[in-house]
Amino acid sequence: MSDMAIQDSYPPEFAHCFGCGPGNPHGHHLKSYLLGYETIARFTPDLKYSGGVPDHVYGGMIASLMDCHGTASAAAFAYRKDGRTMGDGRRPIRFVTASLRVEFKKPTPLGCELVVKGQLLSLQGRKAWVDLKLAAGDQVCATGEMLAIRLPDPVES
Numbered sequence: 001m002s003d004m005a006i007q008d009s010y011p012p013e014f015a016h017c018f019g020c021g022p023g024n025p026h027g028h029h030l031k032s033y034l035l036g037y038e039t040i041a042r043f044t045p046d047l048k049y050s051g052g053v054p055d056h057v058y059g060g061m062i063a064s065l066m067d068c069h070g071t072a073s074a075a076a077f078a079y080r081k082d083g084r085t086m087g088d089g090r091r092p093i094r095f096v097t098a099s100l101r102v103e104f105k106k107p108t109p110l111g112c113e114l115v116v117k118g119q120l121l122s123l124q125g126r127k128a129w130v131d132l133k134l135a136a137g138d139q140v141c142a143t144g145e146m147l148a149i150r151l152p153d154p155v156e157s
């Protein structure tokens with residue numbers, strides 16, 4: 001596993017995300033890592049992120065974790081495809097979410113660590129499709145599929 005969290009390679013101007021930006025003092029600071037051919041993030045939601053019943057995680061939190069982990073995953077997969085290393089000093093590769101479909105398979109327990117994993121489905125031009133799974137222990141509680149779009153490089157003047 002790379003020692004560097006994908007989000008820690010974000011330059012300051014891209015580091016404000018509430019879910020994962022290192023530069024947002026109020027945010028969740030999600031950290032995603034490239035591990036072989038998949039990505040992984042671990043996060044324990046605070047007890048205030050309860051859903052309809054007190055011991056289940058709010059669905060928006062689950063979608064938020066997939067949102068941030070999915071775009072970070074897309075970036076990591078694109079770095080690898082381009083033969084680059086994150087934080088290499090060149091213009092960073094960044095993706096934003098164009099669409100995210102989440103399927104809530106089981107209630108997600110609150111008060112324990114959640115593990116989000118991402119796998120690349122396809123990378124074509126600026127478009128990356130990422131498969132996502134969120135689990136509590138051995139139980140997959142939610143699955144997702146993201147289309148992430150790579151931000152274009154600025155035109156040199």
Ligand SMILES: CCCCCCCCCC(=O)SCCNC(=O)CCNC(=O)[C@H](O)C(C)(C)COP(=O)(O)OP(=O)(O)OC[C@H]1O[C@@H](n2cnc3c(N)ncnc32)[C@H](O)[C@@H]1OP(=O)(O)O
Pocket residue numbers: 014015017020067068071094095096097098099125126127147149152
């Ligand atoms: C910025 C720093 C990021 C740091 C990382 C933290 C991110 C954390 C995760 C997030 O919360 S991201 C925030 C939520 N997402 C957004 O705010 C994105 C809002 N949408 C946009 O900014 C633009 O629509 C977008 C950049 C996604 C695309 O606009 P562009 O003008 O750059 O591209 P264009 O519209 O030409 O689309 C490029 C391709 O993607 C396709 N596409 C775009 N949106 C799509 C969509 N929603 N569904 C399907 N396909 C889509 C589009 O058809 C086209 O396909 P082709 O190349 O084959 O023609």
